Amino acid sequence: MHKVHKIALDPNDRQATALARAAGCARFAYNWALARWNELYEAHKADPSQPKPNQLALRRELNAIKRERFPWMLDVTKCAPQEAVINLGKAFANFFAGRAKRPVFKKRGIHDSFKCSAGTFKVFENRIQLPVIGTLRMREPLRHPDAKLVSVTVSRTADRWFASIAVEVPNDAPASPPDGGTIGVDAGTREFVLSNGERHEVPRALRKAQRQLRRAQKALSRRKRGSRNREKARRRVARIHARAANVRADWLHKLSDRLTKTFSIVGVETLNVRGMVKNRHLSKSIMDAAFAEFRRQCDYKAAWRGGRIVVAGTFFPSSKICSACGAKTKRLPLGRRSWVCESCGTRHDRDLNAAINLEQLAVSSTVPACGEFFASGVSGSPDTPCGLDEAGTKHRCA
Numbered sequence: 001m002h003k004v005h006k007i008a009l010d011p012n013d014r015q016a017t018a019l020a021r022a023a024g025c026a027r028f029a030y031n032w033a034l035a036r037w038n039e040l041y042e043a044h045k046a047d048p049s050q051p052k053p054n055q056l057a058l059r060r061e062l063n064a065i066k067r068e069r070f071p072w073m074l075d076v077t078k079c080a081p082q083e084a085v086i087n088l089g090k091a092f093a094n095f096f097a098g099r100a101k102r103p104v105f106k107k108r109g110i111h112d113s114f115k116c117s118a119g120t121f122k123v124f125e126n127r128i129q130l131p132v133i134g135t136l137r138m139r140e141p142l143r144h145p146d147a148k149l150v151s152v153t154v155s156r157t158a159d160r161w162f163a164s165i166a167v168e169v170p171n172d173a174p175a176s177p178p179d180g181g182t183i184g185v186d187a188g189t190r191e192f193v194l195s196n197g198e199r200h201e202v203p204r205a206l207r208k209a210q211r212q213l214r215r216a217q218k219a220l221s222r223r224k225r226g227s228r229n230r231e232k233a234r235r236r237v238a239r240i241h242a243r244a245a246n247v248r249a250d251w252l253h254k255l256s257d258r259l260t261k262t263f264s265i266v267g268v269e270t271l272n273v274r275g276m277v278k279n280r281h282l283s284k285s286i287m288d289a290a291f292a293e294f295r296r297q298c299d300y301k302a303a304w305r306g307g308r309i310v311v312a313g314t315f316f317p318s319s320k321i322c323s324a325c326g327a328k329t330k331r332l333p334l335g336r337r338s339w340v341c342e343s344c345g346t347r348h349d350r351d352l353n354a355a356i357n358l359e360q361l362a363v364s365s366t367v368p369a370c371g372e373f374f375a376s377g378v379s380g381s382p383d384t385p386c387g388l389d390e391a392g393t394k395h396r397c398a
């Protein structure tokens with residue numbers, strides 16, 4: 001299996017310029033290939049005897065013309081434009097398979113990156129040697145020093161450069177999942193509450209970053225377009241964003257690590273996509289991103305460790321069900337932290353009750369023929385090929 005270790009780089013000024021140039025070259029090649037792809041596709045539509053576009057043909061075409069038309073491309077590693085066109089091919093494959101939107105043109109300064117394939121780069125202890133650019137210092141050594149190198153993607157976030165090094169490691173999934181049983185997680189904006197009563201507060205640094213971000217965004221919106229001060233304000237926003245993302249990822253990695261190492265099944269709520277789009281508060285959007293990131297981490301880590309994630313359906317009312325008797329309360333205002341069940345009189349902490357409901361849901365979940373998880377009244381992940389039947393009680397494959 002492939003694992004990726006992302007490490008911050010310390011380029012000197014000359015190297016930073018070279019990295020930016022390679023990323024710019026990759027972006028140009030990607031945009032050139034995308035434009036060609038669209039042209040070829042139109043030509044094929046008009047006259048089906050014309051070939052359909054594909055990345056291999058586009059790479060050959062680019063190689064044939066670059067010396068003549070884009071001579072500056074020869075100043076950077078040849079991997080940068082090549083891998084960019086391969087990536088475009090993957091982006092179209094994802095689009096055709098319905099996994100992603102149609103590829104769009106890349107903009108300068110947004111997701112700047114380039115990729116080098118195996119054999120073109122080397123890693124020694126705290127250093128990485130990239131073609132043409134030279135040897136750069138890394139902030140930490142590669143976590144899998146003896147593993148076979150697969151590729152490296154060098155990318156920029158705010159003003160910092162990172163190397164995401166992919167390596168081939170043996171599949172070390174254990175024969176049996178962790179034996180801690182099932183846990184439910186209620187992910188809130190202030191804290192994540194587990195069904196065993198544990199509470200994990202959102203880091204103070206993250207909440208502080210949310211406030212700073214709000215201020216920096218306001219300052220940015222007051223600056224004149226195209227001015228030097230606007231550029232400075234834009235960088236400040238990008239830096240705070242990047243820092244918030246780092247703090248968030250670190251906290252979530254520690255939590256998702258512990259959960260997937262301890263419990264065999266983790267029950268979580270589905271991401272409320274509609275609510276996310278509607279909500280325009282930045283601080284809230286940071287936590288929505290945190291939840292999406294948490295789900296992503298739990299998903300792949302559970303797969304490593306033989307456990308699994310059960311996701312409640314969009315309409316599963318985790319907060320409103322009484323975890324003691326199963327009755328559903330009619331009204332539960334968002335601000336109410338605790339409530340008393342009308343049927344059995346149990347007093348509930350809102351978040352803990354939700355977490356217990358998610359745990360119970362996960363316990364009752366079963367695995368149908370297609371391998372997708374579901375529980376009664378609950379669908380698996382919304383993009384499953386199978387899903388529930390019209391009555392909503394059993395999987396179509398069952």
Ligand SMILES: [Zn+2]
Nearest residue numbers: 322325341344
């Ligand atoms: Zn009750």
